[in-house]
Amino acid sequence: MKPLLITTVTHGDEGFSVPVVKKLAKKYNFDWQMNNLKAFKLGKRYFQKDLNRSGPGDPRSEIYEERLAYKIINKSKKYRQVIDIHGSISNCGVFIILSEPSTQNIELAKKLDIENVVLWPSLRAMDAPLTQFIPNSLEIECGPMTDVKIIQGLKKVLIRFLKGKMPAVTQKYFIVTGRIEKNLKYKWQDFQPATYNGIGFYPLLVDQYPGIKCYTLQQVYNPLSKSI
Numbered sequence: 001m002k003p004l005l006i007t008t009v010t011h012g013d014e015g016f017s018v019p020v021v022k023k024l025a026k027k028y029n030f031d032w033q034m035n036n037l038k039a040f041k042l043g044k045r046y047f048q049k050d051l052n053r054s055g056p057g058d059p060r061s062e063i064y065e066e067r068l069a070y071k072i073i074n075k076s077k078k079y080r081q082v083i084d085i086h087g088s089i090s091n092c093g094v095f096i097i098l099s100e101p102s103t104q105n106i107e108l109a110k111k112l113d114i115e116n117v118v119l120w121p122s123l124r125a126m127d128a129p130l131t132q133f134i135p136n137s138l139e140i141e142c143g144p145m146t147d148v149k150i151i152q153g154l155k156k157v158l159i160r161f162l163k164g165k166m167p168a169v170t171q172k173y174f175i176v177t178g179r180i181e182k183n184l185k186y187k188w189q190d191f192q193p194a195t196y197n198g199i200g201f202y203p204l205l206v207d208q209y210p211g212i213k214c215y216t217l218q219q220v221y222n223p224l225s226k227s228i
Contacts, residue, residue, distance in 0.1 A: 001078055001079060001080045002031060002078055002079045002080070003029065003030065003079065003080055003081065004029075004030035004031065004079060004080065004081045004082075004083070005030065005031045005032065005033070005075075005076055005079040005081070005082045005083075006021050006025075006030055006031070006032040006082075006083045006084075006085065006158075007032065007033055007034075007035050007072070007076075007082065007083070007084045007085065008021055008032065008033070008034050008035065008085050009034040009035055009036055009037070009039070009040045010035040010036060010051050010052050010084055010086060010130065011036065011039065011045045011046065011050070011051065011052065011086065011087075012036050012038070012039025012040040012041075012042060012043065012044050012045055012046060012047070013039075013043060013044060013045050013087075014085075014086055014087035014145060015034075015040055016087050016142070016145040016146065016151060017085040017087065017142070017145075017151075017154060018034065020151060020154060020155050020158070021085070021158070024155070024158055024159065024162065028162040030162065031079070035051060035068070035072055035084075035130075036051050036065070036068065038064060039051070046065060047064050047065060048063045048064045048065055049063050049064075049065040049066065050065065051065040051068060051069060051072075051130070052086075052129050052130055053127045053128065053129070054066045054068070054069035054127065054130075055069050055073060055126075055127075055128045055129060055130050055132055055133045056069065056070065056073060056126070056128070056133045057069030057070025057071070057072075057073055058070055059071070069130060072130060073130060073133045073134055076130075076134040076137065077134060077135065079136075080136060081108055081136050081137070082131070082134050082136065082137035082138075083137070083138060083139075083140060084130060084131055084137065084138070084139045084140070085139070085140050085142070085154070086139055086140065086141045086142065087141070087142050087143060087145030088141055088142065088143030088144065088145060088205060088208055089143060089144055089145070089146075089207075089208060090143045090144070090190060090205045090206050090207060090208040091143060091144060091189065091190060091206070092141060092142075092143040092190040092191070092204065092205060092206075092208075093116070093142075093143065093150065093153070093190065093191070094114055094140065094141070094142050094150060094153045094154055094157060095114060095115070095116040095117065095118060095140075095141055095191070096109050096112060096114050096116070096117040096118065096138055096139070096140060096141075097118050097120050097131075097138065097139040097140075097141055098117065098118065098119050098120065098121075098131075098138055098139075099120055099121065099122050099128070099129040099131045099132045099139065100121065100122075100131060100132045100133075100137075101119040101121055104135060104136050105131075105136060105137065105138055108136055108137070108138055109138055109171070110167070110171065111161060111166075111167070112138075112140070112157055112160075112161055112167060113156070113157050113160045113161070113165075113167040113168055113169055114140070114157055114167070114169070114171070115169045115170070115171060115172060116171070116172055116174065116191050117171050117172065117173045117174070118173075118174050118175070118176060118204065118217065119173065119174065119175040119176070119220065120175075120176045140154065140157070142154050143190075143205075143208075171221075172191075172219065172221065173219070173220045173221035174191075174202060174204075174217040174218065174219050174220060175217065175218055175220050176204065176215050176216070176217055177201070177216050177217065177218050178215070178216045179212050179213075179214065179215045179216060180196060180212070180213040180214055180216060181211055181212055181213065182213060183211075183213070184196075184213045186213070188203040188206050188213075188214060189203065189206065190202075190203055190204055190205065190206055190214075191203075191204070191217075201216040201217060201218060202216070202217040202218070202219060203215070203216065203217070204216070204217050
């Protein structure tokens with residue numbers, strides 16, 4: 001198997017990481033690709049359908065992204081590790097998403113110098129994230145993706161990983177428990193404690209999507225208390 005595949009532009013409007021990955025590929029040993037070129041050329045999130053909600057794909061589908069998802073997933077299975085890079089307009093920083101929180105994927109996450117790891121298991125067999133169907137894979141989410149500091153942070157994380165250096169941060173693990181769909185004016189901050197209707201939680205992707213104030217997290221591992 002090949003060692004590593006880094007994918008970008010799963011969403012066509014998330015091209016911020018392309019220059020970073022392209023430059024690193026000239027120095028380090030890994031393959032990379034832009035997943036959704038049609039959407040990227042249009043500057044849109046997708047061409048016909050959200051590619052990251054098209055797994056496991058269908059090679060016979062009339063929908064471009066469903067055919068593409070099938071192709072990407074099968075190619076990715078030829079690699080020992082796969083990292084799919086995404087961008088956000090939310091002030092979420094750089095964090096990891098595990099759509100399939102298997103032991104193998106958690107071990108991959110532990111190799112990255114990223115503090116916050118979000119377990120976001122999909123319960124759907126169809127129309128699911130690509131990494132749900134790719135062994136030893138994860139997503140890196142970056143936001144705001146137009147922030148130079150965030151882009152530099154992503155670059156540092158990738159370089160440290162590619163050099164085989166152990167993470168310098170102690171990771172915190174969270175799990176998605178739901179979302180708040182009401183139009184609220186609270187100025188919540190991603191990964192910072194919040195309360196709504198008497199229930200404590202950690203917000204995620206605040207004001208990222210229309211009609212969704214944020215996703216809600218609960219912490220499943222605290223490095224200070226060692227609780228699980």
